[in-house]
Amino acid sequence: MRSNSTNNSNSSSSSNHRLRPDKAESPDSRFNQTLRSVQGLLKGRSIPGKVLLARRSDPLDDSSCQDRSPKYERSLSENDTGPSDRTDKSMEEDDKGPFKPSTHENLNKSNSSSDVHSTPKEVQKSAIGARATDSARVMKFTKELSGTVTLERLRELAWSGVPPYMRPTVWKLLLGYAPPNSDRREGVLRRKRLEYLDCVAQFYDIPDTERTDEEITMLRQIAVDCPRTVPDVSFFQQAQVQKSMERILYTWAIRHPASGYVQGINDLVTPFLVIFLSEYLEGSVDNWSLSDLSPEKISYLEADCYWCLTKLLDGMQDHYTFAQPGIQRLVFKLKELVRRIDEPVSRHMEEQGLEFLQFAFRWFNCLLIREIPFHLISRLWDTYLAEGDALPDFLVYIFASFLLTWSDKLQKLEFQEMVMFLQHLPTENWTHLELEMVLSRAFMWHSMFNSSPSHLAS
Structure with a gap:
């Protein structure tokens, strides 16, 4: 992404050029205008049929969304902003995001991306200002969560971000752990939690003399990896937290012998631990x-994390089997997508001898948890979980967008500098x-390329 100074200096002239009616629009200009329009649309608002992608200066009227259901009536204090979003201090900050409609728009397609990464300052302001109010945002989720949930509508809402204190419920629904029918939910969760406790008793709470050598080695590896997980968040350095992670990971590995434990899966437990713990702690x-919780609540927490981790990994099992072929396949797709979107940076990386596996393997393995600040992970995972079974393929577009944030920077670096830069991104x-x-x-490129595979094959 170009620097802010570059964006600011060029914002006025570039905007005037794009809005001047007597000038023919270039493909890059049309792409950027479409991107800004998507960002400017109300987050989470579903518009049936085709969407007219045009800039909007007037905020949409939210006067009809002032009432809330008593079920989710809570003041939006700091305690309610969600454990992984504390630094933002408000739900509104967490409510900034792209609009994902129920149908793909007809987008202007362009192979060129020379100006894809620059966003004028006034566009950034408009993207922030044209958002639904907190009350409207909560109202949408409250309405959807009352009674029997329609998962497709919930996915459309969640893609653009979930109100933080609703995340525990929404994530369980999106993953299929909690049933859509609210009348059945409590009974199903109770049964699954008891099933987890039975698994722990059968596989974890046994002496090493009853384990195979492979199981002992795997347990020791998990015990080594847990203290290394998200080291910059002090919560994960607590011995009790690491013990809970160890139980979850070992139990999962024993019950999934095709892959067993693979380093990186430990990172994938952490968002679930924080979000589900927010149901009990403020x-x-x-x-x-964790010492503030009763043993019963800790078992509930572990069970919820275990089952949601299981549901998540069920959709990407070949990412963690021998040789991890699923990840290798997606890395290849990422390389090809970057070549089509930004040929100069792709050519430069190839000339320097940099292989995508050298940096992108960890991205797919840990789903970017090690690459961005942890307080942003829950927002990112709202989109992950909303994608459902389509998540693995959509990761390619997210990671391409993530990489090309630094397109200009990468083209100036030689091999060793690029390796160091990509391993410690700013x-x-x-x-x-x-x-x-x-x-x-990512949403724009997915809309452009995913339904037109010939763009990637040519």
């Missing part, structure tokens, strides 16, 4: 302690704005 995640100061830009571009 305040900052840095001040949480995302520590990222906010929701940068993440939403990544998701916006």
Whole structure:
């Protein structure tokens, strides 16, 4: 992505050029205008049929969405903003994101991307300002969560971000762990939690003399990896938290012998732990302690994490089997997509001898958890889980957008510098704005290329 200074200096002239009626629009101009239009649309608002992608200056009227159902009536205090979004201090900050409609738009297609990564300053402001109010956002989810849930509509809403304190419920529904019928939900969760406890008793709470050598080795590897997981978040350094992770991971590995435990799966437990723990604890995640929970609630927490991890990995099993062929296949797709979108950076990486497996393998293995600040992970995972079975293929577009954030920078680096840069990407100061830009571009490119495979094959 070009620097902010570049964007600011060019924003006025580039915007005037695009809006001047007597000038013919270039493909790049049409692409950027479409991208800005998608960002400017109300997040989560479903518009049937084709969507007219045009800039909108007037905010949509949310006066009809002032009432809330008592079921989710809570003040939006700091305690309600969700454990992984504390730094934003408000639900509204978490509510910035691209609109994902129920049908694909007819998009202007372009092979060129010379100006894809620049976003004028006034466009950034309009993308922030043209959002639904918090009450309207909550109202949409409240309406959908009352009674029997229609998963397709819930996915459309969740793709653009979930109100933080609703995430535990929404994530369980999106993953198919909790049933859509609210009358059955409590009974199903109780049964699954008891099933998890039985598995722990059968596979984990046994002496090493009853384990095979392979199982002992696997348990020791998990015990080594848990303290290394998300080291910059103090919550995960608690011994009790690491013990819960160990039980979850080992039980999962024993019950999935085709893959067993693979390093990286430990990272995938962490978003579930934080989100589901927010049902029991308030305040900052840095001040949480599992010792504040009863053993029964800890078992509930572990069971929910276990089953949701299972549901997530069921859709990408070949990512973690021998030689991880699923990840290798997606890395190849990523390389080809980047070549089609940004040929100069693709050619430069190839000339320098940099293989995509050298950096992108970890992205697919850990789903970017090690690449972006942890307080943004829950927002990213809203989109992941909303994609459902289509997630593996959509990851290719998210990671292409993530990589090309630094297109200009990468073209100036030689091999060793690129390797170091891609292993330590400068995302520590990222906010929701940068993440939403990544998701916006991913959605645009998916709409352009996924339904037209010949674009990638030619």
